[in-house]
Amino acid sequence: MVPGPSSNTRGTGVAMAEGRRLLEIAALGVRHAAETLPAPALDLKRELPVLLQPGASFVTLKRDGQLRGCIGTLEPSRPLASDVAENAYAAACRDPRFPAVQLRELAGLQLSVATLGPHEALRANSRDALLAALRPGIDGLVVRSGSRRATFLPAVWEQLPEPADFVDALWQKARLLPGSWPEQLELSRYRVETIHTRL
Numbered sequence: 001m002v003p004g005p006s007s008n009t010r011g012t013g014v015a016m017a018e019g020r021r022l023l024e025i026a027a028l029g030v031r032h033a034a035e036t037l038p039a040p041a042l043d044l045k046r047e048l049p050v051l052l053q054p055g056a057s058f059v060t061l062k063r064d065g066q067l068r069g070c071i072g073t074l075e076p077s078r079p080l081a082s083d084v085a086e087n088a089y090a091a092a093c094r095d096p097r098f099p100a101v102q103l104r105e106l107a108g109l110q111l112s113v114a115t116l117g118p119h120e121a122l123r124a125n126s127r128d129a130l131l132a133a134l135r136p137g138i139d140g141l142v143v144r145s146g147s148r149r150a151t152f153l154p155a156v157w158e159q160l161p162e163p164a165d166f167v168d169a170l171w172q173k174a175r176l177l178p179g180s181w182p183e184q185l186e187l188s189r190y191r192v193e194t195i196h197t198r199l
Contacts, residue, residue: 021051027088029088029089030091030092033093035103039086039090040085042081047079055083057072057116059084061092071094071095072114084113088111112196116192117190117191127179131167136162141166142188144186145176145182145184150173152173
């Protein structure tokens with residue numbers, strides 16, 4: 001049973017009842033992974049209408065405040081309910097940074113679901129302009145350069161509250177030279193609504 005969610009609303013349009021259902025779906029995905037079952041197959045005919053709309057999400061797992069898995073999608077390509085189910089399953093057993101979550105780990109595991117709002121292109125033409133445009137604590141940021149792409153969710157601001165540190169770490173994640181400004185650089189930002197629970 002999933003407790004009621006706590007939330008950090010950034011205006012992506014997920015209401016409390018819908019958020020509670022997304023947490024139930026995510027918890028089911030994590031449990032299926034821990035039990036080495038296939039990803040859950042949802043009966044979409046029974047889901048809330050808003051969860052049938054295309055949506056993008058990230059599911060994050062933590063234990064004692066430490067990251068235990070995180071997988072997500074940047075662009076909507078399937079119903080939000082399905083996106084959360086698949087990302088929760090993948091966060092628990094397909095994040096290459098961690099071993100698969102075991103059944104014994106489920107009790108007390110912290111679970112969060114971030115639903116992404118629309119992307120907004122950033123027209124910054126220099127690092128300084130980007131730093132000035134960013135809204136700490138609010139913006140998620142995507143950087144693209146050729147085949148390289150990386151993102152940080154707004155939650156990363158908690159660990160990297162200074163825009164310069166945030167950008168430098170994102171550049172490193174995207175395998176870009178620190179302080180560089182590639183010619184084909186593309187930037188976009190987005191807001192999220194994040195809901196949390198504990199299993």
